[in-house]
Amino acid sequence: MPDARDIRLTAGLCALGLALAILSLRLGPVGLSWGQSIGGLFGVGDPIDVLIVRELRLPRTLLAIMIGAMLALSGAALQGLMRNPLAAPDILGAPGAAAFGAVLGIATGLADALSFTLPLAAIGMALISVAALMGLAGRQANIVTLLLAGLALSSLFGALISLTLNLAPSLYATLEITFWLLGSLEDRSFRHVSIAAPFVAVAAWILLATRHQLTALSLGEDVATSSGIDLQRLSRMTLFGVAAGVGACVAVAGAIGFVGLVVPHLIRPLVGHDPARVHVPAMIAGADLLLAADCIVRLIPANTELHIGVVTSLIGVPFFIALVVDRRRQAEVAA
Amino acid sequence: MIELDDVSVRLAGRIVLDRVSLRSSKGELIAVIGPNGAGKTTLLRAIAGLAPADGRIQLAGQDAREMSGTTRARTVAYLPQGNIADWPISVRDVVAIGRIPHGGGPGREREGDAAAVATALAATDAVHLAERPITELSSGERARVMLARALAVQATILLADEPIAALDPAHQLGVLALLERTAASGTTVLAVLHDLTLAARFASRIVVIDDGRIVADGPPQKVLDEALLGRVFGVRALHLQHDGKPVLVPWLTQADLRR
Structure with a gap:
């Protein structure tokens, strides 16, 4: 039986997610009431409202839920596997690698933004990146080795993306790729x-x-091994899962950073720090966070809509700094 | 019950365990002693399936090669050195990890899991620590909790690698008395120990390993003689008797004697 605290936490996060999802259906250039949004979702009310909710805002909301959940789940899984709180997909360069795979696909004409080839290219490159990271740093890498390996891979894929942009056939293509890289859920179907x-x-x-x-x-x-766990299989499964999930997310929404780092950290103390119990609430909290961020980008008045990847990074970087300060304080106390 | 026939372990091209044969009966507490690097930990790791071993290993009447990972995990509980804990999990959850081979574990208790965890906590004098994070315990408290995790497996074989290394004298005696009781209840216990007197006091049998081979095996009174201590450990010890058990205090090294 799952722990009662876990059930309460999960239920609370689900309720928050539901409210944010309905809010997400309301927000946009055409203002809709709560009733119009819910009615539109079920095909009730003005046909234009129904069209707006179902065809424009519902896919965007579903993508926010799916991508937020997947990124947070990937972070929780990687942190558990590497026994390291900094082992999020973005710190380790996986989204950068997936973005490079997708950009390469678009730039070479092998994949377009609406084909299944795009996620395959992104997933393939994310898989290569995570495997390279494990090979470079080892599964029990300390934080410094892990960060150095992640930094090296992130820099490599950053440079490769720049190279692709540099060699892009037209200015339009360059702009298209650049905006896509910022991460967005706008105009998704x-x-x-x-x-x-x-x-x-x-x-x-x-x-x-x-x-x-x-x-x-x-x-x-x-x-772990003497408890009957096949560690090699666990590593392979986790790496494949993270690469497939993050690759698919990046392929449809660009690089959305820091969700995989921030969310498992927020959830971990609430589930007794057990790495297995972080996953489910982290998924829901990840969906909540990305829904909230996607609502924020539509609420902030601007000439052009802010990209959600920018917002998550603006939230994530201070969190990351706070994490560094906290670890420094812990090290000072231990000394 | 453990049966080893010509078990060898080669690590990085070096033979660490060399054709070791051993038979243990149900309910024995066997102390494995020997100098640093002799192969004691490797022997335990080979039995637990953590080191690649040649030769024949039988555990509780079954060939280890034919056992699934889960069956082996239910048969053999392994307490490694080091007492690693990466996250500040509660002590109760750490002990519940011992139930994973049975399909349980923290947050997903099955029938019998709660009782096994409670018994293990009580046996190791750790009930009052149950809700504390493992990372905030002293090294001695942590060692007892890790032993509780191994006991919660309720395996027929318990392998403990230096279980009293971080403990104060009272808890050393307490833990070894617990291992003695665990053995008396029908579990085969193999414990790597460095304290020769405590090994002689609690173990029904002592296995001495040197340079990857078993060089002596038998009751403490027969095994722990002056010649063996000099040959294997390079020490001369004060040899006393108390309650019919040998008391050994290493006093001089061979180098001291040569001076």
């Missing part, structure tokens, strides 16, 4: 949802199915 959903579903299933093995791993590899 059900086509985007259907491109990402199968990969995200498989990735989420893999990461959720293996989560209980991470608890034993928190006492070291010997305890």
Whole structure:
């Protein structure tokens, strides 16, 4: 039986997510009331309202839920596997790698933004990146080694993206890729949802199915193995899950940073720090965070809509700094 | 019950365990002693399936090669050195990790899990620590909690690698008395120890390993003689008797004697 505290937390986050999802259906150039939004969702009311809600705002809302959940789940899984609170996909360069895969696909004409080839290119490159990271740093890498390896890979894929932009055939293509890289859920359709959903579903299933093995791993590899856990299989499954999930998300929405780092951290103390119990509430909290960020970008008055990747980074960087300060304080106390 | 026949372990091209054969009966408490780097930990790791071993290993009557990971995990509980804990998980949850081989674990208790965790906490004098984060405990408290995790497995074989290394004298005696009781209840216990007197006091049998081989095996009174201590450990010890058990205090090294 799941812990009662976990059930309460999950239920609370679901309720918050529901409210944010309905708010997300309301927000846009055409203002809709709560009743019009909910009515539109169920096909009731003015046909124009129904069209706006179902065809424009619903896919965007679904993508926010799906991508937020997937990024947070990936962070929780990687942190559990690497036994390290800094092991989020973005710190490790996976989204950068996926973005490079997608950009390369678009620039070479092998994939367009509405084809299934795009997530495959993004997933393939994310897989290469995560495998390279594990190879470089090792599974039990200390924080410094991990960050250095992640920095090296992020820089490499950043440079490769710049190179691709540099060699882009036209200024229009350069601008298109640059805006796409900022991360956005604007103007997304059900086509985007259907491109990402199968990969995200498989990735989420893999990461959720293996989560209980991470608890034993928190006492070291010997305890995990002697508890009957196949660590090599766990590593492979986690890496594939993270690469598939993050790759699919980046393919449809660009690079949205820091969700995978921030959310598991916020959830961990609420579930007794057990790495297996972080996953489910982190998924829902990740969806909540991205829904909230996507509402914020539509509420802030500006000539052009802010990109959601910019907002999550603006939230995430101070959090990351706070994490560094906290760890420094802990180190000083220990000394 | 453990049966080893010609078990060897080679790590990075070096033979760390060399054709070791050993038979243990149900309910024995065996102390594994030997100098640093002799192969004691490797012996335990080979039995637990953590080191790649040649030869034949039988655990509770089954060939280890034919056991699934879960079956082996239910049969053998392993308490490693180091007492690693990466996250500030509560002590109760750490002990509940011992129930993972049975399909349980923190936050998903099955029938019998709560009782196994409670018994293990009580046996290791750790009930009052149950709600505290593992990372905030002293090294001695942490060692007892990790032993509780191994006991919660309720395996037929318990392998403990230096279980009293971080403990004060009272808790050293307490933990070894607990291992003695665990053995008396039918579990085969193999414990790597460095304290020769405590090994002699509590173990029913002592296995001495040197340079990857078993060089002596038997009751403490027979095994722990002056010649063996000189040959294997390079020490001369004060040899006393108390309550019919040998009391050994290493006093001089061979180098001291040569001076």
